[in-house]
Amino acid sequence: LYPRLFAISSHPHATINELGVWVNGVWRWHLEWRRSFFVWEEELYGQFMRVVESIILSHEEDVWEFAFDRGGGYTVKVSYLSLCDKLSPPSISSLRAVTCRVVDCVWDSWAPSKVLVFSWQVLLGRLPTRVNLGRRGVLPSSEQRCCHCDVGCLETEDHLFLLCPFAWNIWMEIYKWFGLVEVLPDTIGGLFPAFFKALKVPKKKHKGVVMLWQAVVWVIWKTRNDTIFAQKPRNVHEVVDKIKHMSWQWLLAKKSKSPCLFYEWCIDPLYCIIS
Structure with a gap:
């Protein structure tokens, strides 16, 4: 901050303990310079001293504090x-009490770890959707439309995973x-607790519902990526079949x-979860 004063200091690499003395329990600075100050340097020195003298030093041992x-x-x-x-966006912060309970539930699941993190990002609105990429300056506004529908809606988390006709079906x-x-x-945040309520599964079996x-949401996201980057055709029934097969594999991994x-x-997926 003060390179000029540093350059003319007699002890530029000294420690604080070497640049002053304690007088009746009060720290007094004792700074030495290689030459006298120019007029404009005196004002700079005054600013510097006001800064360092505002810092209260003590004999107490230094400690780390969170x-x-x-x-x-x-x-x-x-x-x-x-x-x-x-990190929570305003829409999440305004519903903090409800959202915290919802977000906490995503970790209590039989899904793989990467899917747990992914679903957490979904609920917090932290996925690299086209709208989020637009906010970061990665995509122009003309390229922030949903890749699944022809109505020209912006690709937000709510639209991509729920409101888009493809996701809705x-x-x-x-x-x-x-x-x-x-x-x-x-x-999509409201759909998470609604899904629990509709299935009426005992609390001990909530991991399977999550x-x-x-x-x-994982398969919808993977399908979206295949559509954008590999130009693969999309089909609702194929996606649903993939969801059934993938969730069954996750179930077997946890319920051997x-x-x-x-x-x-x-x-009867509910019977498989509860049994």
Whole structure:
């Protein structure tokens, strides 16, 4: 900040302890210079001294202090909550009480770890969707449209995973798979608890329900990438079949003691989860 003063200091590499003395418990600076100040340097020196004299020194031993929890020290939980406060978009922050409960649930699942992280990003609006890439200056506004529909909607998380006709039909097929007919909410964050409520699974078996929800959003995202980068054709029934097969594989990996056959999974997934 003060390169000129540093250049004319007699001890530019000295420690603070070498640049002053304690007088009656008060630190007094004792700085030495190689020459007298020019007129304009005196004003610079005055600014410098006002800065350093505002710093209160003490004899106490230095300690590390975690800024977000000055009393209890560093913890992963406090770090996580602090990051949520900083990174959550306004739409998430305004619904903090509800959202925290929803986001916390994504970790209690039978899905693979990478899918858990992915679903967490979905609910927080942190995926590299075209709209998010546009906010970062990666894509122009003309290239932020959904790749699945022809109505020209922006590719947000809510649109891509729920409101797009392609995604909407997938969810309708998933609900039909469970023998349900439901009115879907208008946000992907709202669909998460609604999915639990519709299936009415015991709390001990919630991991399987979370896994199913995560399988749907995961396959929708993979299909979106295949459409954009590989120009692969999309088909609702093929996507639903892929969701069933992938979720069944995840189920087998976590429930090796009571596995179910794939045709059983396709006929009655709830029984396979609960049993």
